[in-house]
Amino acid sequence: MIRYIDDLQLTGKRVFIRVDFNVPLEGKRVTDDTRIREALPTIRRALEMGGKVILASHLGRPKGGPDPKFTLEPAASKLAELLGPKHEVILADDCVGDAVKKQVKELKDGQVLVLENLRFHKEEEANDEAFSRELASLADVYVNDAFGTAHRAHASTAGMAAFVKEKAAGLLMKKEIEYLGRVLKNPEKPFVAILGGSKVSDKIKVIENLLPKVDALLIGGAMAYTFLKVQGADVGKSRVEEDKLALATKILDAAARLKTPIVLPVDHVVGNALTEQSIKQETPDRNIPADLMGLDIGPKTRAQFTQHIRNAKTVVWNGPMGLFEVDKFAEGTKVVADAMANNRAAVTVIGGGDSAAAVQQMGYGDKMTHVSTGGGASLEFLEGIQLPGIKALETK
Numbered sequence: 003m004i005r006y007i008d009d010l011q012l013t014g015k016r017v018f019i020r021v022d023f024n025v026p027l028e029g030k031r032v033t034d035d036t037r038i039r040e041a042l043p044t045i046r047r048a049l050e051m052g053g054k055v056i057l058a059s060h061l062g063r064p065k066g067g068p069d070p071k072f073t074l075e076p077a078a079s080k081l082a083e084l085l086g087p088k089h090e091v092i093l094a095d096d097c098v099g100d101a102v103k104k105q106v107k108e109l110k111d112g113q114v115l116v117l118e119n120l121r122f123h124k125e126e127e128a129n130d131e132a133f134s135r136e137l138a139s140l141a142d143v144y145v146n147d148a149f150g151t152a153h154r155a156h157a158s159t160a161g162m163a164a165f166v167k168e169k170a171a172g173l174l175m176k177k178e179i180e181y182l183g184r185v186l187k188n189p190e191k192p193f194v195a196i197l198g199g200s201k202v203s204d205k206i207k208v209i210e211n212l213l214p215k216v217d218a219l220l221i222g223g224a225m226a227y228t229f230l231k232v233q234g235a236d237v238g239k240s241r242v243e244e245d246k247l248a249l250a251t252k253i254l255d256a257a258a259r260l261k262t263p264i265v266l267p268v269d270h271v272v273g274n275a276l277t278e279q280s281i282k283q284e285t286p287d288r289n290i291p292a293d294l295m296g297l298d299i300g301p302k303t304r305a306q307f308t309q310h311i312r313n314a315k316t317v318v319w320n321g322p323m324g325l326f327e328v329d330k331f332a333e334g335t336k337v338v339a340d341a342m343a344n345n346r347a348a349v350t351v352i353g354g355g356d357s358a359a360a361v362q363q364m365g366y367g368d369k370m371t372h373v374s375t376g377g378g379a380s381l382e383f384l385e386g387i388q389l390p391g392i393k394a395l396e397t398k
């Protein structure tokens with residue numbers, strides 16, 4: 003059983019909240035504050051419930067020692083801006099040690115203490131027991147709201163849960179488990195999954211887990227060419243994982259046995275380079291000229307995919323339909339986002355990573371039922387793996 007923050011009594015207690023403030027930066031500027039905004043409901047709830055709020059996160063992949071390039075300072079400033087003048091946000095110099103203990107002790111009502119990057123200590127990623135205990139010593143209550151990092155068994159995401167009196171999931175974690183879980187457990191039918199992105203190998207376990215559950219699996223993006231090659235189509239210079247052809251064959255056979263349609267592109271937008279300078283052509287069918295590569299799904303495929311999405315009651319999508327970073331190859335990704343946004347009768351869930359970024363960028367974010375804040379974490383969740391960060395919250 004997992005308890006949620008609302009199930010706890012927080013008045014006067016030190017509430018240690020593991021958040022995922024691993025946000026993209028340009029210098030000192032946070033270029034996408036989604037993860038910070040998504041953590042606000044839990045932070046606000048803990049403050050309203052009278053808790054003394056301590057936030058901890060990693061940022062980037064520093065090499066196990068302090069490094070100013072990876073300070074949480076930009077994230078803490080962004081948080082202060084989002085929380086408004088009623089709350090003071092204090093950034094600690096470290097995440098453990100006597101100075102931090104003192105700051106926790108002196109924390110006043112309404113103040114929020116942000117600990118410095120957990121990965122400045124190599125013990126964090128090593129899930130070191132002594133370090134876990136040290137983090138736990140700062141907490142009366144441990145709340146994990148870092149869904150984006152829930153696939154890591156680190157001290158702050160898993161280890162410390164064993165050494166705290168009380169533990170619970172935060173509201174973002176709750177939302178992620180609810181919506182991603184619904185897709186896996188009892189999706190309303192018809193249930194359509196759309197997978198794209200660069201590699202079959204990244205999505206193989208997701209395909210295997212979803213195949214028996216979905217009414218149709220739509221495949222776009224570069225990964226489609228490995229499947230098309232197996233089926234005997236000409237794929238030209240498209241990205242194909244030659245060493246995954248046998249695997250793709252196995253998946254197509256499994257789908258045939260289950261009578262689950264795998265819908266592959268029937269036409270493409272092709273080019274000769276991965277840049278805006280590339281030529282752009284549409285193919286009349288699924289074959290690609292020898293000297294060109296498939297960089298987006300074509301208009302007939304877009305229409306087919308749209309039709310499937312329009313009729314669905316549950317849609318889950320992970321991975322772009324083409325080289326969406328280049329405008330002239332972004333149409334397929336946009337059409338899928340648009341079709342999902344316009345199906346108001348369906349539960350629409352976007353796995354994190356590039357597809358989530360594309361959906362936000364294109365302005366469809368708030369039109370989806372749920373856009374996951376986790377890339378790797380949402381993929382592993384959809385693979386059916388119990389994430390260590392969630393498992394650690396289980397109580398008897």
Ligand SMILES: Nc1ncnc2c1ncn2[C@@H]1O[C@H](COP(=O)(O)OP(=O)(O)O)[C@@H](O)[C@H]1O
Nearest residue numbers: 199200223224296297321324325326355356357
């Ligand atoms: N046809 C294609 N040719 C080359 N690159 C592609 C193609 N389709 C998608 N991509 C690229 O794949 C990347 C996303 O792949 P991936 O990391 O697997 O997706 P996600 O992060 O959503 O799981 C993007 O950079 C996108 O431009």
Ligand SMILES: O=C(OP(=O)(O)O)[C@H](O)COP(=O)(O)O
Nearest residue numbers: 022024150151154376377378379
């Ligand atoms: O951004 C993250 O992962 P993601 O890019 O897969 O969503 C998480 O914060 C985990 O970071 P990590 O992959 O350095 O452990």
